[in-house]
Amino acid sequence: AQSVTQLDSHVSVSEGTPVLLRCNYSSSYSPSLFWYVQHPNKGLQLLLKYTSAATLVKGINGFEAEFKKSETSFHLTKPSAHMSDAAEYFCVVSEKFSGGYNKLIFGAGTRLAVHP
Amino acid sequence: ETGVTQTPRHLVMGMTNKKSLKCEQHLGHNAMYWYKQSAKKPLELMFVYSLEERVENNSVPSRFSPECPNSSHLFLHLHTLQPEDSALYLCASSGPSGEDTQYFGPGTRLTVL
Numbered sequence: 375a376q377s378v379t380q381l382d383s384h385v386s387v388s389e390g391t392p393v394l395l396r397c398n399y400s401s402s403y404s405p406s407l408f409w410y411v412q413h414p415n416k417g418l419q420l421l422l423k424y425t426s427a428a429t430l431v432k433g434i435n436g437f438e439a440e441f442k443k444s445e446t447s448f449h450l451t452k453p454s455a456h457m458s459d460a461a462e463y464f465c466v467v468s469e470k471f472s473g474g475y476n477k478l479i480f481g482a483g484t485r486l487a488v489h490p
Numbered sequence: 491e492t493g494v495t496q497t498p499r500h501l502v503m504g505m506t507n508k509k510s511l512k513c514e515q516h517l518g519h520n521a522m523y524w525y526k527q528s529a530k531k532p533l534e535l536m537f538v539y540s541l542e543e544r545v546e547n548n549s550v551p552s553r554f555s556p557e558c559p560n561s562s563h564l565f566l567h568l569h570t571l572q573p574e575d576s577a578l579y580l581c582a583s584s585g586p587s588g589e590d591t592q593y594f595g596p597g598t599r600l601t602v603l
Contacts, residue, residue: 406590417494417580417594464533468590475521475540476590480533 380481397465494595513581520585
């Protein structure tokens with residue numbers, strides 16, 4: 375069975391400093407991995423997706439994530455945090471089904487706080 | 491947020507009311523999903539429709555009744571809900587077949603009194 379573990383429930387950084395949100399996954403095959411972001415009282419927005427084309431994936435708003443198979447990790451980073459980055463971030467693995475749909479397995483989420 | 495829309499955005503209902511949540515996707519997708527997001531709990535997949543056929547029902551109580559009249563619309567009919575059903579209900583869509591990225595709507599914040 376596939377699973378996702380987000381190692382930090384809360385991360386707090388100062389504006390302008392780097393962001394690191396950690397995620398480990400468990401999958402019996404090469405997975406599709408995602409990071410989604412959720413701002414307060416909003417739906418989930420796709421940040422980036424890994425599909426095995428490249429291990430370093432660039433997403434929106436300056437975020438990127440690196441797939442490391444040997445470590446079963448898919449950590450999310452950003453060089454310089456902005457106040458608008460404060461939100462909840464979800465690491466997600468996808469399980470495909472033959473009926474033309476898939477199921478997303480969500481991590482518990484990491485709440486990112488950005489201080490001036 | 492124009493790809494997947496949800497109405498209403500906020501809903502307050504009593505335990506004896508009947509209401510419906512609506513989701514519409516403008517992305518040409520063939521699969522649609524309902525999720526429940528409660529405070530302090532991971533997102534829970536409730537229902538999946540693929541090509542307008544329900545393919546997943548994750549042990550959801552019968553007081554939640556989904557409907558997918560066509561590939562662009564998804565409804566969640568609610569009746570005799572409980573206060574613990576208060577949550578953010580999210581709709582998502584994906585497709586075509588083989589593409590597993592799900593796109594989410596803004597959600598409906600439901601409060602059951």
